[in-house]
Amino acid sequence: MVHVEIAAEELFAIGPLIVTNSMVGALLASIVLLLAARWFTRRAAVVPSRGQSILELPIEFLAGIVRGTGGKRWRQFAPLIFAIFLFVLTANWLSLLPGVGTIGLWEGEGEHRILVPFVRAGAADLNFTLGLALISFVAFIAFGLRANGLRGYLKELLVSEPAYMTPLLTPIHLISELSRVISLSMRLFGNVFAGEVLLATMLALTTATLLVLPLAFVVPGVFIMLELLFGLVQALVFALLSMTYITLAIAEHRQHGSDDHHSGEAPEQGTAAANGAA
């Protein structure tokens, strides 16, 4: 019977801290990234080798996007966007390795006997995706505050034009802002969790009888290839949306500021970039 638990399973507890198998997955992704960064900084050369060029490909790809759409201030938030992209990508792809989600301990009795894997996809736990979305949200607010100051930011968020519409429009604006966090977290969680369920279902279907057993060597492989693609797309979408929100926060506020003060400044590239992104 196919069984994929929606909540991450508890492995052990260190005092009040409960360690789940998704946390182990996220921790492994962090370790892989740290080791890769250490290796890369020691071996990187100005004239890249073939291996270095291959490793630099995804970074160059994302750097091109961030440079092109991030406005003049792209260097300020590029490290955050790169970190989010690489972390989500590594966590997603690690979850497709053999043994992840399949090696663990059997718990329960009879029909309720289930396998609790030692490692599971980090993003298959809503806590992981919500945490990342909150980091992105805080960064988005921080860049908005930095670009416009506290007063300007609150004015943009809480005061509407015309002023008599403020009691109606402020809650609408707040709901719309909050929906960004939930949308970011739910999309990543939904896609990764659905991928886990899909792979488990395909494996169960193809190993159900001897007649279809040969398919077990082909069908899950096709879906794993698809999951590789989805992992990349979801990491890209999460990073791009975070960048879009930050760019919009900077560009929108600056534009309102220049409208208010009639400063006559030439429109910043960030405004055009944000518009392009939207």
Place this chain on the structure above:
Amino acid sequence: MEPDQGDDRSRPPANWGVAFDLGLRLGISVILGVVGGLLADGWLRTSPIFTLIGMVLGIGAAMYTIWDVARQSMRR
């Protein structure tokens, strides 16, 4: 190195994100409004007044989201 702003190849799929985002945010806005209204009603024992208000605000927030994204696109 600064990018060549005239070269569209240097910024390929930035629009994907917003396209992925918009549909989900419409639904979430309505759900947020309704859940907020239900919680307020449960707390103040005024059911179903705040649920209805929350639903209207949620639908309004969904429309605002569409308008906001459309406004950004039209400025392009």
